Amino acid sequence: MSVLTVREKLAILSDAAKYDASCASSGSAKKDSLKSGGIGSTEGMGICHSYAPDGRCISLLKILLTNFCIYDCSYCINRSSSNVKRARFSVDEVVKLTMDFYRRNYIEGLFLSSGVIRSPDETMGEMVEVARRLRLEEKFSGYIHLKTIPESSAELVEKAGLYADRLSINVELPTDEGVKKLAPEKKPETIRLSMARLRQTMEEKAEPTLRTKKRERFAPGGQSTQMIVGADKTSDDGILHTSARLYGSYHLRRVYYSAFSPIPDSSSSLPLQKPPLMREHRLYQADWLMRFYGFSQPEILAGSSDGMLDLAIDPKLAWALRNRGQFPVDINRADRESLLRVPGLGTKVVAKILETRRHRRMRLEDVGRICQSIAKLRPFIIAEGWSPGALTDKQGLRDKIVRSCEQLSLF
Amino acid sequence: MQPAELDLARYSVRLESETDFSGWRDAARRLALNEIKPGDVSWHVAAGSDQPPGDLPAVPVGAQLVVPRDFIEHAETAFCHSDPSRFAFLYRLLWRLRTEPKLLAIASDPDTRRLEAMEKAVRRDSHKMHAFVRFRKIGDGDEERYVAWFEPDHFIVERNADFFVRRFTGMRWTILTPYASADWDGERLAIGPGSAKGDAPDQDDTEALWRTYFENIFNPARLKVKVMQKEMPKKYWRNLPEASLIPGLIAGADKAAVAMIAKMPTTPAPHHAKVQARHWPKQPVETPQDGDASTISELREAAKGCRRCPLWRDATQTVFGEGPDNAKVIFVGEQPGDQEDLAGKPFVGPAGKVFDAILDDAGVDRQKVYVTNAVKHFKFEPRGKRRIHSKPNAGEIQACRWWIDREFELIKPDLAVALGATAALSLLGKAIAVTKMRGQVIERKDGLRVFITIHPSFILRIHEPADKEAERERFLQDMNQVKRLMVA
Numbered sequence: 001m002s003v004l005t006v007r008e009k010l011a012i013l014s015d016a017a018k019y020d021a022s023c024a025s026s027g028s029a030k031k032d033s034l035k036s037g038g039i040g041s042t043e044g045m046g047i048c049h050s051y052a053p054d055g056r057c058i059s060l061l062k063i064l065l066t067n068f069c070i071y072d073c074s075y076c077i078n079r080s081s082s083n084v085k086r087a088r089f090s091v092d093e094v095v096k097l098t099m100d101f102y103r104r105n106y107i108e109g110l111f112l113s114s115g116v117i118r119s120p121d122e123t124m125g126e127m128v129e130v131a132r133r134l135r136l137e138e139k140f141s142g143y144i145h146l147k148t149i150p151e152s153s154a155e156l157v158e159k160a161g162l163y164a165d166r167l168s169i170n171v172e173l174p175t176d177e178g179v180k181k182l183a184p185e186k187k188p189e190t191i192r193l194s195m196a197r198l199r200q201t202m203e204e205k206a207e208p209t210l211r212t213k214k215r216e217r218f219a220p221g222g223q224s225t226q227m228i229v230g231a232d233k234t235s236d237d238g239i240l241h242t243s244a245r246l247y248g249s250y251h252l253r254r255v256y257y258s259a260f261s262p263i264p265d266s267s268s269s270l271p272l273q274k275p276p277l278m279r280e281h282r283l284y285q286a287d288w289l290m291r292f293y294g295f296s297q298p299e300i301l302a303g304s305s306d307g308m309l310d311l312a313i314d315p316k317l318a319w320a321l322r323n324r325g326q327f328p329v330d331i332n333r334a335d336r337e338s339l340l341r342v343p344g345l346g347t348k349v350v351a352k353i354l355e356t357r358r359h360r361r362m363r364l365e366d367v368g369r370i371c372q373s374i375a376k377l378r379p380f381i382i383a384e385g386w387s388p389g390a391l392t393d394k395q396g397l398r399d400k401i402v403r404s405c406e407q408l409s410l411f
Numbered sequence: 412m413q414p415a416e417l418d419l420a421r422y423s424v425r426l427e428s429e430t431d432f433s434g435w436r437d438a439a440r441r442l443a444l445n446e447i448k449p450g451d452v453s454w455h456v457a458a459g460s461d462q463p464p465g466d467l468p469a470v471p472v473g474a475q476l477v478v479p480r481d482f483i484e485h486a487e488t489a490f491c492h493s494d495p496s497r498f499a500f501l502y503r504l505l506w507r508l509r510t511e512p513k514l515l516a517i518a519s520d521p522d523t524r525r526l527e528a529m530e531k532a533v534r535r536d537s538h539k540m541h542a543f544v545r546f547r548k549i550g551d552g553d554e555e556r557y558v559a560w561f562e563p564d565h566f567i568v569e570r571n572a573d574f575f576v577r578r579f580t581g582m583r584w585t586i587l588t589p590y591a592s593a594d595w596d597g598e599r600l601a602i603g604p605g606s607a608k609g610d611a612p613d614q615d616d617t618e619a620l621w622r623t624y625f626e627n628i629f630n631p632a633r634l635k636v637k638v639m640q641k642e643m644p645k646k647y648w649r650n651l652p653e654a655s656l657i658p659g660l661i662a663g664a665d666k667a668a669v670a671m672i673a674k675m676p677t678t679p680a681p682h683h684a685k686v687q688a689r690h691w692p693k694q695p696v697e698t699p700q701d702g703d704a705s706t707i708s709e710l711r712e713a714a715k716g717c718r719r720c721p722l723w724r725d726a727t728q729t730v731f732g733e734g735p736d737n738a739k740v741i742f743v744g745e746q747p748g749d750q751e752d753l754a755g756k757p758f759v760g761p762a763g764k765v766f767d768a769i770l771d772d773a774g775v776d777r778q779k780v781y782v783t784n785a786v787k788h789f790k791f792e793p794r795g796k797r798r799i800h801s802k803p804n805a806g807e808i809q810a811c812r813w814w815i816d817r818e819f820e821l822i823k824p825d826l827a828v829a830l831g832a833t834a835a836l837s838l839l840g841k842a843i844a845v846t847k848m849r850g851q852v853i854e855r856k857d858g859l860r861v862f863i864t865i866h867p868s869f870i871l872r873i874h875e876p877a878d879k880e881a882e883r884e885r886f887l888q889d890m891n892q893v894k895r896l897m898v899a
Contacts, residue, residue, distance in 0.1 A: 105579075
């Protein structure tokens with residue numbers, strides 16, 4: 001086999017990484033290079049440095065250390081039975097690429113994942129070495145996200161947390177049965193235990209030590225995970241149930257949903273079709289309802305017939321239409337929790353309403369001025385001089401809203 | 412500049428530059444304190460002009476201008492906006508704030524809306540500058556420098572320079588824009604005049620790699636052009652080295668996606684069989700052999716894969732009993748909690764700590780007792796980022812008795828301690844009133860003595876310190892009694 005150039009390896013190993021949805025570079029501890037005189041900063045909010053035509057943000061150099069892999073997960077292009085071209089970066093090459101890209105302001109940092117070669121510890125060890133070199137030798141203060149290999153040793157994971165901003169472990173699929181079927185060598189039990197151990201270590205290190213009263217730095221950006229949607233038959237309700245369990249059990253910062261994408265040379269056990277992107281989008285919206293809008297997981301789809309999110313309208317509007325008894329909500333009197341349940345009102349707008357109404361009573365036009373569109377809102381609120389009357393309970397309300405919102409939709 | 416306006420206005424204010432906020436602030440203060448209405452002022456920028464600054468009245472002795480503290484911050488941001496009417500607009504806001512101090516809290520007011528929109532535009536432009544500045548390297552070794560050309564919509568170079576200093580401290584860099592430049596030599600930041608695109612280098616060797624990355628990280632099966640353009644509007648494209656690839660990628664996407672789908676599964680790669688044989692040797696299919704366990708550790712192993720009720724689905728792991736396999740007493744709790752579920756050990760969470768401390772006070776050596784739970788998987792409701800404990804039901808308790816019974820068979824203790832109602836139900840097979848039966852010993856048909864008491868988590872839930880202490884004391888007495896029963 002001829003020796004590949006760095007550029008050829010980059011082509012293979014970024015192509016191999018493109019099916020992973022995790023991308024965020026936000027939520028870590030603030031740091032910069034003023035003291036060290038090195039390169040890099042993270043300031044809480046991540047920055048997307050470019051966008052690919054698939055609409056996804058490019059914030060990190062997202063690559064695999066190698067796409068050789070001993071596992072044979074049927075949804076993965078890098079599975080051992082795949083005929084994809086293989087390559088392997090050296091630690092040096094990844095460090096240099098990261099620094100070269102960062103200095104030109106192409107990226108916020110590195111997201112390093114890897115196929116597993118020989119043993120989990122050996123692979124994980126090399127990933128940790130990349131992070132160590134970046135931090136200690138290059139004085140790099142940018143973002144580092146390492147994809148932890150569940151079977152690797154506790155010591156290595158601890159070291160990884162020392163250098164990385166965020167660690168993640170993929171749950172792969174929403175159910176244990178799904179993992180057993182599509183990733184026969186992966187063990188859901190081990191994945192859970194690894195996440196549990198990560199949460200424990202994060203909590204341990206967050207306690208100030210008795211002697212120094214200082215907190216040890218350990219993955220300040222927390223842990224995240226990804227699951228593939230649409231490769232097995234799990235319903236949206238089932239997927240959200242798994243997410244709620246993961247957020248609650250392991251205190252994840254994010255659960256990423258990745259619509260199963262057809263992959264070249266794909267395994268025959270999988271659907272051969274375009275990924276259900278709208279479904280992925282609706283799942284993210286439902287996820288937000290759980291994390292920022294006070295919805296519990298079971299109520300998001302309660303009363304739906306098939307446990308699937310409505311593809312035509314957002315999950316909050318769908319919920320409101322199924323629970324019309326809770327509306328209309330009085331803009332001038334309702335508490336924050338009730339306002340957050342009104343379709344079309346986001347957290348920022350609700351904060352503005354609460355502030356504004358301390359000084360004056362709000363009319364429908366006032367609300368209209370601070371939110372994007374009034375079409376979705378009107379049937380669900382009471383404002384000064386406005387009452388929806390029978391509109392809230394009207395048959396065909398859903399279609400009417402869908403029509404007036406269609407122009408606003410991004411898709 | 413509109414001369415007609417100048418003629419009509421009684422006061423004309425000349426600012427040093429588009430970003431001369433302190434000049435504006437000083438003038439606005441003087442004007443407002445002299446009761447000069449917004450309509451009587453015209454504002455203009457005349458950098459380096461010889462004209463004397465407009466004659467503005469002095470601040471009356473002892474006069475003070477009171478504005479909400481956050482106004483200055485908002486105004487400073489909006490001041491960077493490219494709208495030439497911003498100076499007059501901000502003065503009008505200041506004028507209104509004198510009599511309407513809550514104005515900025517009224518989100519529906521048109522002036523407040525406009526201020527917000529201006530700030531948002533400036534912040535967005537700043538954010539895009541953080542994102543889309545592309546440095547190009549010139550020189551090597553001691554001569555190494557990084558130079559970028561960027562075209563902001565607003566006057567944001569001064570505002571953003573510190574960000575680049577914090578981020579690229581160890582680099583020498585210059586950002587050139589049409590109206591100003593920022594230069595960092597490794598020690599000092601200098602803001603200079605604007606320049607032309609031609610002053611910046613037009614290429615960099617690393618761009619070929621960056622373009623390779625951009626091309627390959629794109630998934631043609633997920634084309635979403637509108638979303639991309641919303642976040643990366645075309646006006647930025649001309650200065651982004653990767654953007655010239657976009658039209659080609661979009662045009663080829665459908666074909667590429669169809670090709671991906673059409674490419675039928677092929678035969679496994681040649682090395683696959685070898686990899687499988689080396690790493691995943693076929694193991695004989697294991698059938699669950701729960702019944703065969705002849706020691707506690709075998710039983711613990713068997714319980715790991717327990718599927719006797721659906722609770723395993725949401726829990727992390729089976730939390731089995733712990734302690735010597737010849738213990739004289741077995742303590743039975745309800746079910747593992749959040750901490751136990753993570754650690755895989757019983758009684759390690761807050762209730763476990765209370766339990767340990769009281770056992771210690773009673774002089775019972777925890778090392779010599781066996782501690783387990785009636786139900787071996789954590790049952791909970793996820794609520795945000797917490798797990799709220801929920802009580803196991805009779806069916807779950809019944810399913811788990813299979814394990815409890817075997818633990819008792821193998822350990823053969825003299826005494827069981829039921830901590831709480833769930834444990835009592837599991838051990839006695841019927842519901843009893845724990846508070847009424849507390850401190851009593853019930854003998855089962857098989858001769859096992861069961862001591863009834865509360866679950867230590869009950870103590871944790873009491874808020875009143877005196878009551879809490881009293882309850883702790885009662886539990887200590889219970890444990891003293893357990894100790895006596897162990898000896899007997």
